[in-house]
Amino acid sequence: MLSFAKKYLMAGIYIHIPFCKTACNYCNFHFSTSMNMKNDFVQALLKEIELRNIYLGLETIESIYFGGGTPSLLEAEDLKQIFEALYKQYKIASDAEITLEANPDDIDKEKLLVWKQSGINRLSIGTQSFIERDLQFMKRVHTAEEAKKSILLAAESGFDNITIDLIYGVPNQSEMDWLSNLSMAMDLPIQHLSCYALTVEEDTILFHDIRKGKTAAPIDENASTHFDILMAFAAENGIEHYEISNFCKPGFESKHNTSYWQNKAYIGLGPSAHSFNKISRQWNIANNKKYIDALNENKLLFEEETLTKTERLNEYIMTGLRTKWGIDLSYIDEVFDKKKELMNKIGNEDQSLFEWEIKRSKKGTAFIYKLSNKGMHFADRIASNLFFD
Amino acid sequence: MKNIRNFCIIAHIDHGKSTLADRLLSTTGTVSQREEQDQILDDMDIERERGITIKSHAIQMQYKHTDNVDYILNLIDTPGHVDFSYEVSRSIAACEGVLLIVDASQGIQAQTISNLYLALENDLEIIPVLNKIDMPGAMIEEVADQIIDLIGCEREEILEASGKTGQGVEKILEAVVERIPAPKGDKDAPLQAMIFDSVFNSYRGVIAYFRIFNGTLKKKDKVKFFNTGQNYFADEIGVLELNPLEKKELSVGDVGYIITGVKESKEIKVGDTITLQENPCEEAIKGFEDVKPMVFAGIYPIDSDDYEDLRDSIEKLQLNDASLVFEPETSIALGFGFRCGFLGMLHLEIIQERLEREYDLGIIITTPQVTYDCFTTKGEKVVIHNPSDLPDPSTIDRIEEPYIKAQVITKPEFIGSIMNLCMEKRGVLTNQVYLSTSRVEITFEMPMAEIVFDFYDKLKSISKGYASFDYYMTDFKAGNLVRMDIKLNGDNVDAFSTMIHRDKAYNFGSKLCKKLRELIPKQQFVIAIQAAIGMKIIARETISAMRKDVTAKCYGGDISRKRKLLEKQKKGKKKMRQFGKVEVPQKAFLAVLKLDD
Ligand SMILES: Nc1nc2c(ncn2[C@@H]2O[C@H](COP(=O)(O)OP(=O)(O)OP(=O)(O)O)[C@@H](O)[C@H]2O)c(=O)[nH]1
Ligand code: SF4
Ligand SMILES: [Mg+2]
Numbered sequence: 001m002l003s004f005a006k007k008y009l010m011a012g013i014y015i016h017i018p019f020c021k022t023a024c025n026y027c028n029f030h031f032s033t034s035m036n037m038k039n040d041f042v043q044a045l046l047k048e049i050e051l052r053n054i055y056l057g058l059e060t061i062e063s064i065y066f067g068g069g070t071p072s073l074l075e076a077e078d079l080k081q082i083f084e085a086l087y088k089q090y091k092i093a094s095d096a097e098i099t100l101e102a103n104p105d106d107i108d109k110e111k112l113l114v115w116k117q118s119g120i121n122r123l124s125i126g127t128q129s130f131i132e133r134d135l136q137f138m139k140r141v142h143t144a145e146e147a148k149k150s151i152l153l154a155a156e157s158g159f160d161n162i163t164i165d166l167i168y169g170v171p172n173q174s175e176m177d178w179l180s181n182l183s184m185a186m187d188l189p190i191q192h193l194s195c196y197a198l199t200v201e202e203d204t205i206l207f208h209d210i211r212k213g214k215t216a217a218p219i220d221e222n223a224s225t226h227f228d229i230l231m232a233f234a235a236e237n238g239i240e241h242y243e244i245s246n247f248c249k250p251g252f253e254s255k256h257n258t259s260y261w262q263n264k265a266y267i268g269l270g271p272s273a274h275s276f277n278k279i280s281r282q283w284n285i286a287n288n289k290k291y292i293d294a295l296n297e298n299k300l301l302f303e304e305e306t307l308t309k310t311e312r313l314n315e316y317i318m319t320g321l322r323t324k325w326g327i328d329l330s331y332i333d334e335v336f337d338k339k340k341e342l343m344n345k346i347g348n349e350d351q352s353l354f355e356w357e358i359k360r361s362k363k364g365t366a367f368i369y370k371l372s373n374k375g376m377h378f379a380d381r382i383a384s385n386l387f388f389d
Numbered sequence: 390m391k392n393i394r395n396f397c398i399i400a401h402i403d404h405g406k407s408t409l410a411d412r413l414l415s416t417t418g419t420v421s422q423r424e425e426q427d428q429i430l431d432d433m434d435i436e437r438e439r440g441i442t443i444k445s446h447a448i449q450m451q452y453k454h455t456d457n458v459d460y461i462l463n464l465i466d467t468p469g470h471v472d473f474s475y476e477v478s479r480s481i482a483a484c485e486g487v488l489l490i491v492d493a494s495q496g497i498q499a500q501t502i503s504n505l506y507l508a509l510e511n512d513l514e515i516i517p518v519l520n521k522i523d524m525p526g527a528m529i530e531e532v533a534d535q536i537i538d539l540i541g542c543e544r545e546e547i548l549e550a551s552g553k554t555g556q557g558v559e560k561i562l563e564a565v566v567e568r569i570p571a572p573k574g575d576k577d578a579p580l581q582a583m584i585f586d587s588v589f590n591s592y593r594g595v596i597a598y599f600r601i602f603n604g605t606l607k608k609k610d611k612v613k614f615f616n617t618g619q620n621y622f623a624d625e626i627g628v629l630e631l632n633p634l635e636k637k638e639l640s641v642g643d644v645g646y647i648i649t650g651v652k653e654s655k656e657i658k659v660g661d662t663i664t665l666q667e668n669p670c671e672e673a674i675k676g677f678e679d680v681k682p683m684v685f686a687g688i689y690p691i692d693s694d695d696y697e698d699l700r701d702s703i704e705k706l707q708l709n710d711a712s713l714v715f716e717p718e719t720s721i722a723l724g725f726g727f728r729c730g731f732l733g734m735l736h737l738e739i740i741q742e743r744l745e746r747e748y749d750l751g752i753i754i755t756t757p758q759v760t761y762d763c764f765t766t767k768g769e770k771v772v773i774h775n776p777s778d779l780p781d782p783s784t785i786d787r788i789e790e791p792y793i794k795a796q797v798i799t800k801p802e803f804i805g806s807i808m809n810l811c812m813e814k815r816g817v818l819t820n821q822v823y824l825s826t827s828r829v830e831i832t833f834e835m836p837m838a839e840i841v842f843d844f845y846d847k848l849k850s851i852s853k854g855y856a857s858f859d860y861y862m863t864d865f866k867a868g869n870l871v872r873m874d875i876k877l878n879g880d881n882v883d884a885f886s887t888m889i890h891r892d893k894a895y896n897f898g899s900k901l902c903k904k905l906r907e908l909i910p911k912q913q914f915v916i917a918i919q920a921a922i923g924m925k926i927i928a929r930e931t932i933s934a935m936r937k938d939v940t941a942k943c944y945g946g947d948i949s950r951k952r953k954l955l956e957k958q959k960k961g962k963k964k965m966r967q968f969g970k971v972e973v974p975q976k977a978f979l980a981v982l983k984l985d986d
Contacts, residue, residue, distance in 0.1 A: 196941035224936035245941055260944050274946040281949050315952050379939040384955035
C-alpha cells in the first residue's frame with residue numbers, strides 16, 4: 001500500500017473536531033455537545049496523527065482542513081500541540097492550504113491572532129444565512145449581525161482567504177431573501193462561497209420535527225429556483241461555479257475540497273473521519289469515547305472498504321460530474337477502458353443536461369463532459385444512470 | 390401393516406399444528422435434541438418467516454406403544470390458511486385418521502369446521518385435541534363443549550394438550566395407535582399407490598410422495614403412472630424421516646417417496662396412481678378434483694429477457710404446488726408473460742415472493758381478478774381471465790361473476806360491523822346461528838371479486854381479530870360490471886385494467902389514481918394518471934415534474950455513502966417498467982390491493 005500511495009505526490013489531511021455548543025437542526029455530522037472529553041480527545045488525536053502517518057507514506061501534505069463539529073472551540077494550547085505533532089509526523093508543504101471551520105460566535109480578535117500565528121491561512125465561517133428568521137429556524141447559536149461582524153473582523157486580522165457557507169431552500173425563505181443573502185455575501189470581504197440546499201437528513205432534529213408536523217418541510221421547487229438564482233448571480237458577478245455547491249473568485253478554489261473530487265489521497269483524523277489512498281477507504285468510528293479508548297491503547301478503530309475498479313470508475317463519474325473539470329474521456333479510456341460504453345450511456349441521456357469541451361495540450365486532445373446548469377439540478381440521477389455494474 | 394398408523398394434523402390457522410408436531414417428533418425421538426427447532430416441519434424460508442405452514446409435510450415416526458409393540462406412525466402436518474385447504478384434502482386422502490386441533494383460547498373457528506368436514510367426507514377417524522391448554526386464556530370446558538356440539542363425541546374422547554409444554558403428548562400418541570385404524574389393503578394385490586404430493590429437487594428431479602393402498606413396490610421396479618400412462622424405473626424409493634431414508638421395499642399402508650428421474654414438472658400429476666408395468670392394477674384410486682384457482686393475475690418479467698427463466702421457474706414452482714396454473718399471455722404494456730391462477734391472495738403473495746427469492750427474478754404482477762363469464766348478444770360465452778379479453782362493450786349482453794358462500798364465526802358484539810362490511814362488499818346475509826352465547830356464525834353470499842382485495846384485512850380489523858372466515862364458490866350471477874382502465878399520459882396501461890361493479894368504479898378509480906400518484910416517483914416531466922371507463926375519464930391525478938435530484942454536500946465521507954446510494958438507485962431502476970416515457974416501479978402494480986393504507 002505504501003509504495004502505491006507514494007506515486008501520488010499530493011495529499012491532504014482532514015481533522016474532525018467532534019464538539020459543538022448546540023445542535024443545529026439540519027446537521028447529521030458527528031459531534032457531541034458536551035466538552036467533557038475535549039482534552040482526552042486532543043490527546044487521542046495526537047496519538048492518531050502519529051499512528052496514521054503510514055497510510056499515505058511520505059507524501060507532501062498540500063492541505064490541512066479542520067472540520068467538525070466546531071474546530072473554533074479548540075483552545076490555543078490544543079492547536080499548538082496538534083500543529084506540533086503534524087509538523088513532526090508529516091512533510092507539510094510551505095504553501096499548504098490550512099483551513100479552519102469557525103462559527104461566528106467563537107470569533108474574536110484574540111482567537112484570530114492565535115489562528116493566524118499557528119499557520120491557518122484560510123477560514124471557513126459557518127454563516128448559513130444573514131436572515132434572523134432562517135438562523136432561528138436552523139437553530140444556529142449566532143445572529144446575522146454576529147456573522148457579518150466576524151467576517152469583517154477576520155479580514156481585518158489579515159485573513160485574505162475566507163469562505164462562508166450559506167443555506168438555501170429554507171422553509172419561508174423567499175427568492176428575495178435568498179438574493180439578499182447572496183448580495184450581502186458579495187459585499188463582504190470573502191473569496192469563496194459554499195451554498196447548500198437545505199437537506200433533510202435522517203437522524204436530525206429537522207427530520208423528526210417534520211415527521212411530528214412541528215416544522216414545515218423544505219420544498220424541492222423552491223430549492224431548485226434558489227439554485228438557478230444562485231447560478232445566475234454567480235455568472236453576473238464573475239464568480240466561478242467550480243463544484244455544484246462551491247463558488248469562488250478566480251484562483252480561490254479550495255485545494256483541500258478539490259482533492260476529494262479529483263480522486264486524490266487524504267487522511268482523516270478524529271472520530272468519523274474518512275481516509276482514502278486511492279485503493280481503500282477507511283472510516284474511523286463515529287463515537288468519541290470509543291475513539292479515545294482505542295487510541296489510549298494505541299489502536300485505530302476503523303472500518304475499511306477496498307474499492308473495485310468499477311467502484312473507482314463510478315466515483316470518478318460521480319465526483320467528476322459535480323465539477324467544472326468534468327469527466328475526461330481519455331482518462332476513462334486509459335484507466336478504465338470504458339470510453340465507448342460511457343459515450344453510449346451519455347448518448348442515451350437528454351443532451352441538454354450536458355456540456356462538452358475539447359482541451360488540447362501536449363499530452364494530446366482531451367474530451368471532457370460536464371453538466372450544464374440544467375444538468376446540475378439532476379447530478380445524482382445522471383451519475384447513477386451513467387454508473388457501471 | 391397392522392402396526393402402521395397414517396394420520397394428519399388439521400386445524401384452523403395458528404391453532405398450533407406444527408408446534409404439536411414438533412412435540413410428537415421429539416417424544417418419539419424422530420428429531421434429536423440437537424436437531425430440534427420450533428415448527429421444524431415448516432422448512433421453507435417463507436414458512437419460517439411468516440410463521441405459517443404453506444405446504445403439507447409428511448414425516449415418519451417410530452413409536453413403542455404401551456403394549457410394547459413398535460409402530461410406524463406417518464404424520465402429515467397441514468396448513469390452516471383457507472387458501473391452502475387443498476393441501477389438507479390431499480393429506481387426508483393418504484390417511485385413516487386425523488388429529489383435529491382446537492386452540493383452547495380461541496375455540497372452534499371457521500377452518501376448524503371446514504377441515505373437519507373434509508375429514509368426515511373421507512370417513513376418517515377424528516381425534517379431537519384441545520391444544521394450548523397452558524395458555525392463561527384457555528377456556529377448556531367451554532371449548533370442549535363446542536367440540537362436543539360440533540362432532541358429537543363424548544367429553545372423555547377429547548384429549549388435552551399443549552404443544553408448548555409437551556403436556557398430553559404421550560396420550561395423543563397412545564390415542565393414535567388405539568383409535569386410528571390400521572391401513573387396509575392387500576399386500577399381494579397389484580400395486581396401487583396414490584401420489585398425494587410432489588416436490589422438485591434440482592439434483593434428483595421430481596420426487597413424488599405416495600401412499601400405498603394395495604400391493605408392494607420395490608426399488609428398480611418398472612412402474613407405470615396410471616393417468617398419464619407414462620412408464621418409469623423406480624430409481625429410488627424410501628420413507629420420509631426428517632431426511633429421506635432409502636428403502637428396498639415398501640408395502641401396503643406405507644407412506645413413502647419415489648424418484649424416477651423425471652425432470653419435467655408437468656409429467657407427474659398429484660392424485661395419479663402408481664402401479665407396476667407388469668401386473669398393473671385395474672383402476673386408479675379416486676384422485677382429486679383439480680383444484681380450481683380463484684384469482685387470476687398476470688406475471689411478467691421486469692426484464693423481458695427473463696421470460697424463459699420465468700417460464701422455467703413457474704414450472705418448477707408448479708411441481709411443488711399443483712394448484713398453481715398458468716398459460717402464456719401478452720400484454721401491450723408488459724410484453725410476454727403468463728396468466729396465472731391462484732387459490733387466493735395469500736397464495737399469490739407467496740408465489741410472487743418465491744419467484745423473487747428462490748429464483749431471483751424481478752417480476753410484475755398485474756391486478757388480480759376472478760374469472761368472469763361474458764355472454765355476447767349472439768349468445769356466445771367468453772371466459773374472462775384477464776380484463777383485456779373483454780369483447781367490445783357493444784356486443785356484450787351480460788357479464789356474470791362468481792359468487793361465494795362465506796361463513797364468518799365471531800363474537801356477537803361484532804355482528805353489526807361485519808354485516809356492514811358485507812353489505813359494502815355487495816353481500817347478502819343468508820343465515821345467522823348462535824353456536825353459543827358468545828359465538829355466532831354468520832353466513833352470507835357475495836361476489837367473490839369482493840374478497841380478492843381487502844376483505845380479509847378489513848374483517849380482521851373490524852373484529853379485532855375475533856372473526857374467522859371460510860368460503861366456497863357457489864355459482865355465477867349477472868352483475869353491472871365494467872372494465873376500468875388506467876392511462877398514464879394518455880396511454881392505456883393494460884396491466885392496470887380491472888373489472889369492477891359500475892357503482893364502485895368512481896370511488897375505486899379515484900383511490901387508485903391517488904395511490905399511483907404516491908407510488909410513481911417524480912420524473913423529468915409532468916405525469917397525468919387517469920382512470921377511464923371506455924372513453925369516459927372518471928378520475929385524474931397529476932405528478933408534477935421532478936425539479937431536483939442532487940446532493941448538496943459531497944466531501945470525504947460522503948463519497949462512498951453517496952456512491953452506494955446511487956448504485957442502489959440504479960438497481961431500483963432496473964425494477965421499473967417503462968410505459969412510453971413514464972417509469973413505473975414494480976410495487977405500483979399491486980397498488981390496487983393497498984388502497985386503504
Ligand atoms: N402458549 C402456547 N402457544 C402455542 C402452543 N402451540 C403453538 N403455540 C403458538 O401458536 C402459534 C402458532 O403455532 P403453529 O404451530 O405455527 O400453528 P399452526 O397451526 O401450525 O399454524 P398454520 O400451519 O399456519 O395453520 C406460534 O406462535 C406458537 O408458538 C401451545 O401449546 N401453547
Ligand atoms: S452545523 Fe456545524 S455547528 Fe451546527 S451542529 Fe453541525 S457541526 Fe455543529
Ligand atoms: Mg403449521
